[in-house]
Amino acid sequence: MRLFIAVFVLLVAVHCEELFNGDQVLRIHAESKDHIQVLKELEKDVDSGLDFWTHGFSTERPVDVRVPHASLYAVKDFLKENNISFAVMINNVQELLDRERAEMVSNTEMERNTKSFNFAAYHDLDTIYSFMDTLVASHSNLISKVKIGSTYENRPMYVLKFSTGGENKPAIWIDAGIHAREWVSHASAVWIADRIATDFKENRAPVPDVLSKMDIYLMIVANPDGYVFSHLTVRPFHRLWRKSRSVTSNPNCPGVDLNRNFDAEFSGPGASDDPCAEDYRGPSAHSEIEVTNIVDFILSHGNFKSFMTLHAYSQLLMYPYGYTGSNAPDQPELHDVATQANKALNSWHGTIYKVGSIFHTIEQASGASVDWAYQHGIKYCFAFELRDTGEYGFLLPADQIVSTARETWFALRYIMQYVSDHPY
Amino acid sequence: MAKPVENPCVRAYYGVTVSLRGGGATEQNRNCSRRELCVSTLLLQTLMNTFLHATELEMATGELVPTHFPARRAAKVAVHYLNTRHGSPFRVFGLQQVHKATAEDVDAGGRKYSLDFSATEWARSKSVFRCSAVVLFSTAQKTPPDVQLQCEDLQQINTTPQEEAFYHRYSTSDSPVSALDIPDSHGNMSQEMEPFWHLAGVSASFIMLRESSENTEFNMAQVASVTQQETSEKQLMLKYHLLLHDFVSQEILHWQLLSSWSPERGVRVLETQFLPKCPQATGPPSSTPDQ
Numbered sequence: 001m002r003l004f005i006a007v008f009v010l011l012v013a014v015h016c017e018e019l020f021n022g023d024q025v026l027r028i029h030a031e032s033k034d035h036i037q038v039l040k041e042l043e044k045d046v047d048s049g050l051d052f053w054t055h056g057f058s059t060e061r062p063v064d065v066r067v068p069h070a071s072l073y074a075v076k077d078f079l080k081e082n083n084i085s086f087a088v089m090i091n092n093v094q095e096l097l098d099r100e101r102a103e104m105v106s107n108t109e110m111e112r113n114t115k116s117f118n119f120a121a122y123h124d125l126d127t128i129y130s131f132m133d134t135l136v137a138s139h140s141n142l143i144s145k146v147k148i149g150s151t152y153e154n155r156p157m158y159v160l161k162f163s164t165g166g167e168n169k170p171a172i173w174i175d176a177g178i179h180a181r182e183w184v185s186h187a188s189a190v191w192i193a194d195r196i197a198t199d200f201k202e203n204r205a206p207v208p209d210v211l212s213k214m215d216i217y218l219m220i221v222a223n224p225d226g227y228v229f230s231h232l233t234v235r236p237f238h239r240l241w242r243k244s245r246s247v248t249s250n251p252n253c254p255g256v257d258l259n260r261n262f263d264a265e266f267s268g269p270g271a272s273d274d275p276c277a278e279d280y281r282g283p284s285a286h287s288e289i290e291v292t293n294i295v296d297f298i299l300s301h302g303n304f305k306s307f308m309t310l311h312a313y314s315q316l317l318m319y320p321y322g323y324t325g326s327n328a329p330d331q332p333e334l335h336d337v338a339t340q341a342n343k344a345l346n347s348w349h350g351t352i353y354k355v356g357s358i359f360h361t362i363e364q365a366s367g368a369s370v371d372w373a374y375q376h377g378i379k380y381c382f383a384f385e386l387r388d389t390g391e392y393g394f395l396l397p398a399d400q401i402v403s404t405a406r407e408t409w410f411a412l413r414y415i416m417q418y419v420s421d422h423p424y
Numbered sequence: 425m426a427k428p429v430e431n432p433c434v435r436a437y438y439g440v441t442v443s444l445r446g447g448g449a450t451e452q453n454r455n456c457s458r459r460e461l462c463v464s465t466l467l468l469q470t471l472m473n474t475f476l477h478a479t480e481l482e483m484a485t486g487e488l489v490p491t492h493f494p495a496r497r498a499a500k501v502a503v504h505y506l507n508t509r510h511g512s513p514f515r516v517f518g519l520q521q522v523h524k525a526t527a528e529d530v531d532a533g534g535r536k537y538s539l540d541f542s543a544t545e546w547a548r549s550k551s552v553f554r555c556s557a558v559v560l561f562s563t564a565q566k567t568p569p570d571v572q573l574q575c576e577d578l579q580q581i582n583t584t585p586q587e588e589a590f591y592h593r594y595s596t597s598d599s600p601v602s603a604l605d606i607p608d609s610h611g612n613m614s615q616e617m618e619p620f621w622h623l624a625g626v627s628a629s630f631i632m633l634r635e636s637s638e639n640t641e642f643n644m645a646q647v648a649s650v651t652q653q654e655t656s657e658k659q660l661m662l663k664y665h666l667l668l669h670d671f672v673s674q675e676i677l678h679w680q681l682l683s684s685w686s687p688e689r690g691v692r693v694l695e696t697q698f699l700p701k702c703p704q705a706t707g708p709p710s711s712t713p714d715q
Contacts, residue, residue, distance in 0.1 A: 056551035060520070060542045122610050183609075231609075237434075239609045240645060240667065240676050257674075276701065278674035314671070352521060354491040363493055363672055390500075390643035391518050391546050393669055397611030 020097060022069030025053070025090035027062045028079065035084050039063060042078075050075070054350075064350070066093060119191045119405070121398050122183050124231050125155070125224055128190060132160060132220065139197045142211075148219075149293030152246040155224040157293050162196055162216040170423065172210075172306040172416055173298065173378075175219040178258050178369065180226030180241045181394045182312040184386050184404055189220040189310060191405035192412065206417040213420045214305070222309075223258055223290060240394060244288055248275035256282035259309075260367040261291045264375055265323035268366030281367050294369075299376070306380035306419045307373035308412065313393050314362070314385040315353045317342050317411065320374040322358035322365035322383075330379055331357070337418050338382060341411040348407050351387065358383060380419045384408060433702030434678045483535065483638055488525040495525035497641045497672075498537035502557035504633035504642070505571035506543060511626030511691055513547075513590055513619030514583035520544045520552055533563045535638060547622045549581045561638050568634040587687040590619050594660055595686075600652035601662075607646065620650050620662070623691065627683040628666050630693040641671035648678070659684040665699075 030036050036057045043052055051066040067075050079086050090096055117131055136143045146159045163169070176189035196216060199207035210216070221227055225245040232238045243255030253276035260271035263285035267273070271281035286292050298304055319334040328334065338355045345353055358365060362385075370381040387396055387404045396404070488495040499522045506517050524540040537559040545551050555575035562569070594601060606621050607613040613621060624647045632642035645667040653661040661684050668677045678699035685691045 056549055058542070058552040058554070060523075060552050060554060233609075236648065237667070237676070240669075242674060272673075278676070354521075356489075356491055360489070360492045389518060391516075392607065392611050393643050393645050395607045395609065395611045395646060397607070400611075 020066075020093040022072075023066055023093040024069075024072060024088055025064055025066050025093060026075075026079075026086045027064050027089045028084060028086045029062050030057060030059050030084065032059065035059070035082070038082050038084065048075070061350075061352075064089060066090075117190075117194075119187075119194070120402050122187055122401070123190070125221060125228050128186065128220060129156075129158065131190060132158060132193075135160070135193060135197060139201070142200055143197060146217075148297040149289065151223075151225045152244060152289055153225045153228075155228070157219070157222075157224060157290065159217050159219045159297070160193055162200070162211060162218065164211045166215075168301065168303050169215045170213070170303050170305045171215040171217055171301065172308070172419060173217050173219075173304050173373075174308045174310070174412065175222045175294070175369075176310040177220065177227055178222040178309065179311060180223050180230040180243070181239065182310075182386075183230070183394070184312045184396045184401060185310040185384075186221055186227065187398075187401045188386060188405035188408050189218060191402060192409050193218050193220060195405075195409055206413060206420075210416045210420045213423075214416075216416070217304075219294075222294065225290075226255070226258075242278050243280065244290055246288060248280070249283070250275040252276070253280075256280055256288050258288055258290055259311075259369055260365065261285065261288045262295070262367045262369050262372035264368060264371035265366040268323050270323065270364035270366045279365075285367065295372070298373070298378075304373075304378050305424070306382075306415065307370060307378045308380075308382045308384070308415065309369055310384045310386060310408065312386040312396065313388055313390070315351065315387060315389050316361050316383075316385040317345070317353045317355050318358045318361050318370075318383045318385070320357065320371050320381050322362075322368040322371050325357075325359045325364075328357070328374060334380070334382075337380065337415060340418075341382075341414040344414040345407045345411040348410055349403050351403075351407050379424060380415065382415060384411070432699060434699040483527065485527050485529065488527055488537075490522040490525055493641070494527060494638065495522045495537070495539065497636075497638060498525065498527070498559045498561075499539050499541045499557070500641055501559050501569050501633065501636045502539060502541070502555065502571055502573055503543055504629040504636065505557075505573055506555070506575065507626050507629035508633060508691070509573075510578060511622070511629060512583055512587055512687075513623045513626075513685065514586045515545060515581060516547045516622045516625045517543045517553075518546045530560065535561045535563075537561075543575065545581060547618075548583065548586075551581060553578060561636075569636055571633070584687065586619075591660060591685075591687050594652065595658070600654065602649075602651045603647075604649050605646065606650065621647055623660075623662065623683065623685055624650065624664050624666055626691045627662075627664060627681055627693050628668060628679075630691075631666075631679055631681065631696055632668060639672055643669050643671065645669040645676060653682070655684075657684070659686045659689065 030039055036059065039057045042048065042050060048071055049068040053064040053066060057063055132145055136145050142162055142164065144161045146161050148157050148159055150156055176185040196207060200211060223244055226241055226243060229245055230239050230241045243257050245255055247254055248256065257271065257279045260279050260281040266281065266285035272279050274280060282288055286295055317338050319338055320328045335355065342353050342355050345351065354361060358368065358370065370383045374381045386408060387400060484494050499519050503517050503519045520542040522539060522541045526538045528536050530536045539557045539559065541555055543553050543555055553575045555573060557571060557573040560570040601620065603617055606617050625644050628644040636642060648665040648667055651663045653663055655661040664681050664683060666679050666681065668679060670677060680697045680699060681693055682695040683691060683693050
């Protein structure tokens with residue numbers, strides 16, 4: 001037995017380049033207890049060589065299994081005989097692996113240029129700002145860093161501009177980190193910035209096409225003061241800070257919820273007038289300098305066609321309105337786009353997001369950025385709540401950053417392509 | 425409604441900017457100074473009332489959209505209940521998704537939700553379980569929701585060996601466990617701490633169940649501290665300081681609790697204490713606060 005294993009391992013080592021050629025990954029939908037029983041029998045059958053990627057069978061979610069090429073017909077026949085429906089998720093695993101490896105190699109090269117930046121870790125503000133500079137330096141033909149103002153504590157607020165040139169092209173806005181504790185949003189934005197740059201450099205669709213027609217503005221840290229505060233270890237409980245760090249009418253309770261401070265039904269329900277509250281809206285609309293900076297920039301640009309904001313957590317993909325339950329005029333189209341984007345998001349890791357308006361999906365919220373953007377004529381507005389659904393909540397393990405960023409990117413990419421294909 | 429000065433409150437992350445305070449006083453002290461009045465549940469109730477008064481939101485009745493918040497909030501309450509009944513250091517449940525939900529007003533003055541949903545076991549198996557539940561929210565103040573729940577195939581997950589080993593290891597150890605910040609800021613924790621984290625989640629479920637209404641949505645955000653207590657009983661006795669997150673108000677709620685667990689008796693929460701943030705008043709206690 002040991003000799004067999006040794007030889008097998010040797011053969012695997014020698015042939016590992018081509019081990020998965022022609023293998024497929026099937027997505028199986030078990031619809032009854034009988035089906036589940038059948039799958040359990042299949043799983044027990046070691047000789048079949050089936051590699052189950054999903055463990056714990058249920059009728060509630062699909063089961064993914066890699067089927068070796070040699071067993072493909074037998075397994076598919078078997079499933080059909082048992083009336084179990086399935087779809088081919090990956091047509092040729094080897095092909096996918098080759099592509100991934102090529103991507104990893106180019107990513108490694110990329111990392112050397114962005115000074116071996118570790119995307120699978122949370123970084124403090126200085127490190128993120130330094131990453132931005134490196135990214136700009138490595139892609140100076142595409143990316144520039146725009147300062148749109150300063151924060152309450154006088155830190156610069158930067159937006160990365162991805163542009164292939166032209167004067168005031170229609171543009172897409174993406175921001176992250178407006179709430180300090182939602183660290184995976186900043187971390188995902190960092191990865192996404194790098195991904196846009198790489199996709200452009202490697203001519204990977206749809207990025208070059210999108211950038212030929214539109215500019216992309218990406219603000220990785222929309223609330224720098226709050227983010228710095230959430231990194232302080234001097235005193236306890238800083239990590240869960242949400243708001244800005246401005247002084248309020250209550251000297252014991254600084255900070256305003258920036259995403260309740262926009263001039264969109266400001267002072268309506270769904271925000272607090274108590275400075276000590278986490279969703280304190282501030283003394284007046286746009287009282288916060290961070291919000292004014294964003295508002296002024298977008299209004300003076302005047303040609304934004306899409307506004308998207310990244311938050312965490314809950315796994316939701318939403319559109320306006322937050323302040324009311326009535327449908328936005330573009331609701332059917334927005335819902336369609338969000339639904340398709342959600343499919344793209346789900347396709348890689350199987351993560352389940354829910355789609356709907358902010359009001360219906362989370363709760364009533366007034367003074368929200370996407371409502372403001374929508375009311376200013378920017379049609380394609382979306383708000384993301386990234387991973388997870390409460391297991392780790394705000395303290396999402398760093399080893400989930402890249403998967404989260406990647407699935408979010410798949411959704412963003414879909415939306416960006418749609419927006420650039422539907423000028424208005 | 426002021427409470428005696430002895431009650432502790434949390435000097436949670438208000439922290440006035442350092443430049444305004446001379447002397448670099450540390451804020452590790454979580455007890456209030458003599459001058460400050462700590463109001464125990466006033467903050468919680470004020471927030472709830474502000475929200476309830478302000479929304480003028482009519483709660484949906486009849487068939488509910490499963491992806492919308494009313495169904496989800498009710499389902500999460502059912503999952504809290506599930507954890508109180510079946511949770512352990514190696515078994516914690518989370519809501520996966522709602523399939524079907526209805527809501528109706530009830531004669532006695534309450535709201536009844538009927539739910540069909542799936543729960544994921546987060547700790548070990550990652551298995552998914554189909555459940556049905558009836559959740560009854562009472563409009564009377566301070567009444568916890570009533571839950572009736574059935575889930576399929578729960579007996580499938582067998583965690584007895586791990587539980588026995590874990591119980592034996594820590595009930596016979598000479599050095600009581602003590603730890604802070606689980607998980608840490610980066611979402612990490614040692615493997616050794618995982619069962620304590622799960623136990624915290626189960627213990628938190630007792631509180632989250634009790635405190636839930638149609639206008640809350642709780643998750644446990646972090647274990648601020650866990651300290652094993654000496655006991656002569658055949659239980660693991662753990663003192664926790666937990667941070668709960670209410671998704672609706674976005675507040676972080678500090679609770680201290682004493683929890684016991686053994687493989688035979690499961691999790692029991694013996695004492696709970698809410699730690700309000702302090703202080704809230706904008707002026708001296710005698711004046712009425714601004715609105």
